[in-house]
Amino acid sequence: MKEVRVFDTTLRDGEQTPGVSLTVEQKLIIASALDKLGVDVIEAGTAIASEGDFKAIKEISNAGLNAEICSFCRIKKEDIDASADAEADSIFMVAPSSDIHIKSKFPDKGREDVIEMSVSAIEYAKERGLIVEFGAEDASRADLEFIVELFRNAVSAKADRLTYADTVGVLTPEKAESIMKRLTSEFNVPIAIHCHDDFGLATINTVYAIKAGASEFHATVNGIGERAGNAALEEIVMALEFHYGFKTSIIKENIYETSKLVEKLTRIVIPKHKPIVGEYAFTHESGIHTSAIMRDTSTYEPITPEMVGRKRQLVLGKHAGRASIEEIMKKLGYKADKNQMKEILVRVKELGDKGKRVTDADVKTIIETVLQIKQEKKVKLEDLSIVSGMHIMPTASVKLRINGQEIIEAATGLGPVDAAINAVKKAVSEFADIKLVSYHVDAITGGTDALVDVIVQLSRGDQIVTARGARTDIIMASVEALLEGLNMLI
Numbered sequence: 001m002k003e004v005r006v007f008d009t010t011l012r013d014g015e016q017t018p019g020v021s022l023t024v025e026q027k028l029i030i031a032s033a034l035d036k037l038g039v040d041v042i043e044a045g046t047a048i049a050s051e052g053d054f055k056a057i058k059e060i061s062n063a064g065l066n067a068e069i070c071s072f073c074r075i076k077k078e079d080i081d082a083s084a085d086a087e088a089d090s091i092f093m094v095a096p097s098s099d100i101h102i103k104s105k106f107p108d109k110g111r112e113d114v115i116e117m118s119v120s121a122i123e124y125a126k127e128r129g130l131i132v133e134f135g136a137e138d139a140s141r142a143d144l145e146f147i148v149e150l151f152r153n154a155v156s157a158k159a160d161r162l163t164y165a166d167t168v169g170v171l172t173p174e175k176a177e178s179i180m181k182r183l184t185s186e187f188n189v190p191i192a193i194h195c196h197d198d199f200g201l202a203t204i205n206t207v208y209a210i211k212a213g214a215s216e217f218h219a220t221v222n223g224i225g226e227r228a229g230n231a232a233l234e235e236i237v238m239a240l241e242f243h244y245g246f247k248t249s250i251i252k253e254n255i256y257e258t259s260k261l262v263e264k265l266t267r268i269v270i271p272k273h274k275p276i277v278g279e280y281a282f283t284h285e286s287g288i289h290t291s292a293i294m295r296d297t298s299t300y301e302p303i304t305p306e307m308v309g310r311k312r313q314l315v316l317g318k319h320a321g322r323a324s325i326e327e328i329m330k331k332l333g334y335k336a337d338k339n340q341m342k343e344i345l346v347r348v349k350e351l352g353d354k355g356k357r358v359t360d361a362d363v364k365t366i367i368e369t370v371l372q373i374k375q376e377k378k379v380k381l382e383d384l385s386i387v388s389g390m391h392i393m394p395t396a397s398v399k400l401r402i403n404g405q406e407i408i409e410a411a412t413g414l415g416p417v418d419a420a421i422n423a424v425k426k427a428v429s430e431f432a433d434i435k436l437v438s439y440h441v442d443a444i445t446g447g448t449d450a451l452v453d454v455i456v457q458l459s460r461g462d463q464i465v466t467a468r469g470a471r472t473d474i475i476m477a478s479v480e481a482l483l484e485g486l487n488m489l490i
């Protein structure tokens with residue numbers, strides 16, 4: 001089984017995603033998570049780019065991590081100096097290689113000049129004790145014979161590794177394969193592939209380059225990066241290991257945790273349907289699927305969620321069937337006869353047909369209505385007040401009745417909704433350890449008087465539930481959703 005090295009560039013190319021900017025502390029947190037994930041190289045930033053990046057690279061380099069710590073560099077002495085001064089183990093040194101890039105970056109220079117500049121930069125970097133991974137930028141639009149010539153000179157100058165960069169994502173799997181076959185037949189040093197996702201081909205191009213002999217790939221967690229992003233680490237690892245029999249150092253059970261951390265700190269929300277890490281990658285709604293999954297999970301899951309540190313979710317909606325209802329009834333501890341089951345299913349579908357996402361709390365209400373179960377709500381809102389304004393820290397106070405006992409709490413927050421949620425969470429903290437997993441708000445109509453639909457996901461231990469609040473007042477809708485969920489969990 002051939003082992004492939006993983007060069008993670010979440011903190012460099014990933015951070016080049018428009019709007020993403022990480023503090024030194026955040027970079028350290030992500031670097032530690034990447035190390036725990038098992039990546040071989042962490043490209044921690046560009047030492048020359050800013051004081052913060054310099055400091056981040058230095059702190060990460062001195063954090064005692066197992067991974068090699070790398071800094072991005074141009075073929076420029078000052079970039080090499082900054083990287084060496086930041087105490088990086090290695091540099092990813094990049095030279096423009098296509099005529100388009102050479103012309104626009106060095107208008108009075110040509111291919112020969114790029115070779116000369118690269119050679120002297122590599123020699124200088126080696127003098128400064130750095131491992132040099134030398135990359136050809138925009139290689140996929142360059143003359144392949146020039147790339148071979150550039151790499152030959154780079155290797156003579158003692159570059160340790162080479163990278164072929166598909167900077168604007170124009171490779172195809174066939175090209176990636178034939179080019180990598182040629183390059184790996186010419187050179188004895190390790191060759192990496194660096195792909196972007198402009199045509200949605202970053203994963204397959206990377207996989208084909210690896211199949212053809214590349215021994216390392218560059219990727220980012222969640223595929224974040226410039227424009228359409230970089231190749232996604234989690235997709236490539238799973239594809240290489242599952243379909244092609246390669247081995248990586250990645251501890252797959254840590255994938256989801258790392259993905260959620262990167263989502264939280266970069267604030268780049270993972271699309272719900274994204275492979276491996278999207279919310280719905282292991283969620284099933286359709287009746288036919290749920291019914292089969294309950295007999296054998298492999299019917300509709302190519303890999304188990306546990307493999308990547310996740311759990312399966314079964315949700316109800318207009319596509320539900322009897323098996324889905326039976327499963328949720330079992331979970332909630334209810335029993336119903338045939339006719340009642342039919343009625344519950346009809347009502348769930350009715351809600352779905354109205355275009356609504358059916359939450360767990362909706363299902364519970366439907367079941368209790370059909371079964372004529374009158375459940376006293378354990379947590380009731382008796383009062384809520386909010387103070388917010390230009391020069392005031394948003395503050396909320398709540399009066400709840402929990403199991404008949406009156407509880408009054410107050411909390412501050414980043415905004416009035418946050419303050420209200422914090423106050424409720426504080427009030428119930430003695431009764432249960434509840435976590436808010438996700439919060440989603442939609443304005444159903446267009447104006448400022450719109451009906452606001454809030455959907456929350458709450459967890460308590462292993463249990464996760466969804467609940468809704470719908471009001472014209474966003475604070476009340478949020479608290480209502482939270483209380484609905486709480487009542488399900490407590």
Ligand SMILES: CC(=O)SCCNC(=O)CCNC(=O)[C@H](O)C(C)(C)COP(=O)(O)OP(=O)(O)OC[C@H]1O[C@@H](n2cnc3c(N)ncnc32)[C@H](O)[C@@H]1OP(=O)(O)O
Pocket residue numbers: 013016046048049050073074075076094095096104105106137167
């Ligand atoms: C495909 C990629 O991801 S490439 C990596 C992109 N990453 C970054 O840009 C990192 C963040 N960048 C920065 O902080 C800044 O751009 C810096 C510090 C690197 C440079 O800043 P400045 O000196 O102000 O230059 P500026 O950003 O305006 O232009 C880039 C310069 O680098 C030159 N350059 C670009 N690539 C290379 C290269 N591989 N080697 C040498 N010089 C290069 C350009 O020709 C241009 O030079 P010029 O100023 O003489 O025209």
Ligand SMILES: CC(=O)C(=O)O
Pocket residue numbers: 013094135136137138165166167168194196
């Ligand atoms: C260097 C780099 O990030 C690229 O060519 O895409």
